[in-house]
Amino acid sequence: MHDHAAGGHAHDHTAGANAKMLGWALALTTAYLVAEVVGAFVFNSLALLSDAAHMLTDVAALVIALMAIRFGQKPADDKRTFGYKRFEILAAAFNALLLFAVAIYVLVEAIQRFRQPEAVQSTGMMIVAAIGLVVNLVSMKLLTSGKDASMNVKGAYLEVWADMIGSIGVIAGAVAIRFTGWTWVDPIVAVGIGLWVLPRTWVLLRDTTNVLLEGVPGGIKLPELRARIAGVPGVASVHDLHVWSMSSDDVTCTVHVTLQEGADADAVRRAVTDTLDRRFGIEHCTIQTEAATEPCEDTPHRHS
Incomplete structure (x- = not known):
């Protein structure tokens, strides 16, 4: 009992440290992100706006990572x-839809600019992108300690990376415009x-939609799972098999x-x-057993 309590305390401490760094x-x-959106319109840079959309994925990834810690602990x-x-999952799905709209x-704006190039203030564009590069490096440094212990934090780390x-692409585009005057580089970087x-x-x-539709989690093949259960000694047949997840790392059967x-x-x-746990990592399962002579609907439920 003492060891369990100590382990729980260590877990809470790690989660708290991760939450602070993520914050x-x-x-x-x-x-x-706010500065980049303002800079995109002030300096008329489509590349900055496109990078801001990518920065939005970072913000969403960090918010989702924090929510996973905060709500994951809520009973x-x-x-x-x-x-x-x-x-x-809802936050991730909203993020994906928003990104598609921005993209x-x-x-559409890039196609218009290829037809009719617009002036871009490359110096301002480069300064904003350089600040973004520094922000990314600082964020990566903050998340480095937690990324190996938490898949959640690692996901946020990879988004920032x-x-x-x-940011490097926008800086390169700004330098090219500054020294060549080729304003069409801006929409090319944006599309890239x-x-x-x-x-x-x-x-x-795709993944969030699968979770919301109660689909089978990725990495689990239902025919294989059904065959494994059917292969357990004492099992005559398997039916009414359902496997789904409530979040990215929570599987129920x-x-x-x-x-x-x-x-x-x-x-x-x-x-x-035991088979479900060892082979598929499914810890939450409800199993109803019934005799071969009994109809399913009349069988009393015996839950694990």
């Missing part, structure tokens, strides 16, 4: 029996950053198992639970 990184990134109650972890705007490439962000945005939208004649229900249930 600082979020404050920095949000302040710069389930009589109103939210699964807890509050799905806020993380479409940048693409990826945005650093966007958009193409860099969109594939990851699509993956984010329910299943009805028909027993072979003479099989012990409790032993089979424990064996199925």
